Amino acid sequence: MDAKLLNPFIQAAVEVLKAEVDTDVTRGEISMQKSSLTSDDITVLINLVGDVYGVVMYGMQKNTCLNLVSKIMGQEFTELNSLAQSGMAELGNVISGRATIRFSETGYKSNISTPTVLTGNGIEISTLDFPRIVVPLETQFGILTVHLALRTKNPGEPHNPDEFISLIKAPLSPKVS
Amino acid sequence: MNVKFLNPFVSSAHDILSLEMHELVERGDLRLDHGSYQTDDVTVIISLVGAVDGTVFYSMSKEVAVGLASVLMGEKFDSLDRLAQSGVAELGNVITGQASMKLAEAGFESNISTPSLIIGKGATISTLEFPRLVVPLTTSIGSLTIHLALREGLQSNLKTPELEVPKVDFLQKGE
Numbered sequence: 001m002d003a004k005l006l007n008p009f010i011q012a013a014v015e016v017l018k019a020e021v022d023t024d025v026t027r028g029e030i031s032m033q034k035s036s037l038t039s040d041d042i043t044v045l046i047n048l049v050g051d052v053y054g055v056v057m058y059g060m061q062k063n064t065c066l067n068l069v070s071k072i073m074g075q076e077f078t079e080l081n082s083l084a085q086s087g088m089a090e091l092g093n094v095i096s097g098r099a100t101i102r103f104s105e106t107g108y109k110s111n112i113s114t115p116t117v118l119t120g121n122g123i124e125i126s127t128l129d130f131p132r133i134v135v136p137l138e139t140q141f142g143i144l145t146v147h148l149a150l151r152t153k154n155p156g157e158p159h160n161p162d163e164f165i166s167l168i169k170a171p172l173s174p175k176v177s
Numbered sequence: 178m179n180v181k182f183l184n185p186f187v188s189s190a191h192d193i194l195s196l197e198m199h200e201l202v203e204r205g206d207l208r209l210d211h212g213s214y215q216t217d218d219v220t221v222i223i224s225l226v227g228a229v230d231g232t233v234f235y236s237m238s239k240e241v242a243v244g245l246a247s248v249l250m251g252e253k254f255d256s257l258d259r260l261a262q263s264g265v266a267e268l269g270n271v272i273t274g275q276a277s278m279k280l281a282e283a284g285f286e287s288n289i290s291t292p293s294l295i296i297g298k299g300a301t302i303s304t305l306e307f308p309r310l311v312v313p314l315t316t317s318i319g320s321l322t323i324h325l326a327l328r329e330g331l332q333s334n335l336k337t338p339e340l341e342v343p344k345v346d347f348l349q350k351g352e
Contacts, residue, residue: 045222047223048290055290082305085303086305111288112226114230114305115305118300119300123216123300124296124297125293126293127291
């Protein structure tokens with residue numbers, strides 16, 4: 001994965017966390033992982049489609065999530081209910097959205113999907129042949145880990161879903177016997 | 178969820194599975210689920226972005242995943258290794274890709290994301306305020322369930338940044 005894709009996400013995360021929960025962020029050690037991700041208590045998954053494509057995941061422990069959401073929404077959360085999940089998803093949405101705006105400034109246009117929230121730790125999430133860059137962001141509320149499995153294509157080139165289809169050929173005119 | 182988004186997925190899944198497995202695939206009863214989804218052994222997640230917005234899951238047991246990968250890739254798998262995993266993800270990709278072409282023909286152009294695979298039973302996946310339409314499909318290998326949490330991509334533009342999505346005319350592809 002191209003390292004130029006990393007900074008927009010880190011900058012966006014730092015800015016959004018500063019604005020939303022007024023916390024300073026310390027970046028931990030960046031690592032590159034090829035194996036699948038073992039989920040933390042809560043993972044927000046957002047796909048990117050366009051000139052930059054792939055998946056971004058924000059993982060954290062339950063307490064971190066509750067602390068962040070309580071601060072963002074201005075009310076105390078003690079469990080990961082649907083409102084808390086939705087708050088966390090929105091945070092992922094805002095960070096990813098801001099990062100894609102930075103990409104567009106450099107000529108790479110992409111759009112983000114609706115967020116999906118996965119709860120339950122110890123589950124494997126595989127991005128298949130996309131290696132992931134893993135960036136832990138330490139805040140006073142706990143650690144938010146950003147996982148980026150992204151690639152780029154040339155700006156303006158059409159998005160081609162078949163690009164990923166290497167093993168099975170979709171029948172163009174299906175015949176059902 | 179808009180039910181007109183359902184048929185392209187059901188017919189694509191049916192066509193592709195029938196073609197690969199040389200048998201007819203039966204559709205079970207549909208249901209609309211407002212709660213979150215408890216994962217089965219294997220779940221493929223693919224998002225749609227564009228005139229149709231949301232997420233599609235394909236969930237199945239490990240046995241079915243291994244069986245489908247074996248049929249699709251023409252080699253016998255004993256476990257869900259990396260290659261078998263990518264086979265299952267590609268199946269989700271092919272079904273979603275074909276469904277998105279059908280949706281584009283009906284005037285709803287959207288792009289599909291790369292697939293992600295979730296392995297492990299009992300986690301909870303929430304699509305937040307999107308209800309899911311659940312479609313069970315039965316094959317001789319076992320059952321595969323499609324979950325559709327989709328809507329017309331109008332409101333979601335408020336949440337996503339105002340960026341141009343590259344328009345693709347799937348019908349003209351390859352010309």
